[in-house]
Amino acid sequence: MRAMAYSETGDSSVLHVVDRELPEPGADEVRVRVVVSGVNPTDWKARAGARAGAPTPYPEVVPNQDGAGVVDAVGSGVTGLAPGDRVWVFLAAHGRPTGTAQEFAVVPAQRVVRLPDAASFDIGASLGVPAMTAHRALTVADGGPARLGPGALEGRTVLVAGGAGAVGHAAIQLARWSGARVVTTVSSPAKAALATAAGAHHVVDYTTGDTATAIRAVAPDGVDHVVEVSPARNAALNASVIANHGTVSVYATDGGAEMTLDVRRHFSLNVRYQFLLLYTVGDAALAAAAEDITRALGDGALGVGEEAGLPLTRFPLERTAAAHDAVEAGTVGKVLVDVSPEITG
Numbered sequence: 001m002r003a004m005a006y007s008e009t010g011d012s013s014v015l016h017v018v019d020r021e022l023p024e025p026g027a028d029e030v031r032v033r034v035v036v037s038g039v040n041p042t043d044w045k046a047r048a049g050a051r052a053g054a055p056t057p058y059p060e061v062v063p064n065q066d067g068a069g070v071v072d073a074v075g076s077g078v079t080g081l082a083p084g085d086r087v088w089v090f091l092a093a094h095g096r097p098t099g100t101a102q103e104f105a106v107v108p109a110q111r112v113v114r115l116p117d118a119a120s121f122d123i124g125a126s127l128g129v130p131a132m133t134a135h136r137a138l139t140v141a142d143g144g145p146a147r148l149g150p151g152a153l154e155g156r157t158v159l160v161a162g163g164a165g166a167v168g169h170a171a172i173q174l175a176r177w178s179g180a181r182v183v184t185t186v187s188s189p190a191k192a193a194l195a196t197a198a199g200a201h202h203v204v205d206y207t208t209g210d211t212a213t214a215i216r217a218v219a220p221d222g223v224d225h226v227v228e229v230s231p232a233r234n235a236a237l238n239a240s241v242i243a244n245h246g247t248v249s250v251y252a253t254d255g256g257a258e259m260t261l262d263v264r265r266h267f268s269l270n271v272r273y274q275f276l277l278l279y280t281v282g283d284a285a286l287a288a289a290a291e292d293i294t295r296a297l298g299d300g301a302l303g304v305g306e307e308a309g310l311p312l313t314r315f316p317l318e319r320t321a322a323a324h325d326a327v328e329a330g331t332v333g334k335v336l337v338d339v340s341p342e343i344t345g
Contacts, residue, residue, distance in 0.1 A: 003102030009049025067100030068124025088124030163195035198309030
């Protein structure tokens with residue numbers, strides 16, 4: 001089978017095509033014929049490493065955490081999954097040498113989730129890191145729900161920073177599906193159109209006018225929950241618009257790794273800052289996210305493509321390096337790698 005792999009860290013040129021024997025699933029593992037692989041910033045960052053040429057965690061690494069395809073074989077002890085099942089895969093390469101940039105991937109069964117028939121492989125490959133991060137960000141609020149679903153966020157106002165990004169897109173969709181009023185910030189009219197297509201009720205272009213005033217105009221009592229991609233850059237804005245007992249969920253450090261907070265302001269409003277990293281949230285949180293996301297898929301709440309606010313940019317497997325470069329360059333939307341042809345009938 002074909003796979004993309006690297007044996008040393010560095011720029012995308014370290015990726016090369018390799019031929020491998022078909023891997024066999026072990027106990028509690030599933031072999032998936034990958035149809036589409038999703039690329040995230042974490043994938044190119046892991047490949048780049050702390051410095052070019054640094055040792056890799058394994059002699060050879062196949063990148064990409066997310067994907068979608070069809071179960072090809074199951075190992076002993078696996079229940080609820082069988083050959084022929086359409087599935088989406090998350091964190092395929094976490095703690096393991098191989099991800100989804102290959103024709104067949106062996107993945108722990110707990111990271112393989114049934115994909116509803118109505119959901120495309122493109123949607124399945126676009127979930128994983130972005131959607132599960134968004135789910136976690138929306139379920140850590142002070143007094144908020146631990147699970148998402150219709151009505152779970154009813155009466156709450158959610159502010160999504162960077163609504164045109166992959167996590168922001170998923171957060172808008174999941175919050176809207178759960179009944180929240182969704183406000184988002186973007187940096188251009190084109191991104192505003194995408195955020196609106198994703199389902200945001202109110203979109204604010206932070207490059208024009210007073211952003212805090214614009215948000216307060218639609219949320220005069222403040223926002224209950226912020227899904228934050230850039231805590232350092234947005235600290236003052238969040239302090240200006242957060243409601244009493246509001247929560248700021250931080251999932252990235254865009255704009256700097258250090259921030260300054262007005263302690264007295266946050267004291268007076270009982271504000272919670274919750275930091276989150278998908279790789280260390282624990283199996284229970286991941287399982288809850290997988291269940292809720294699959295339910296949202298069944299309800300048709302998680303679309304992809306330009307019409308759903310998440311443009312798709314595609315590359316064939318042998319051009320996985322170009323796919324990594326596209327994500328690193330900040331391509332708007334989701335970057336996908338077509339690995340194997342979809343089998344129908």
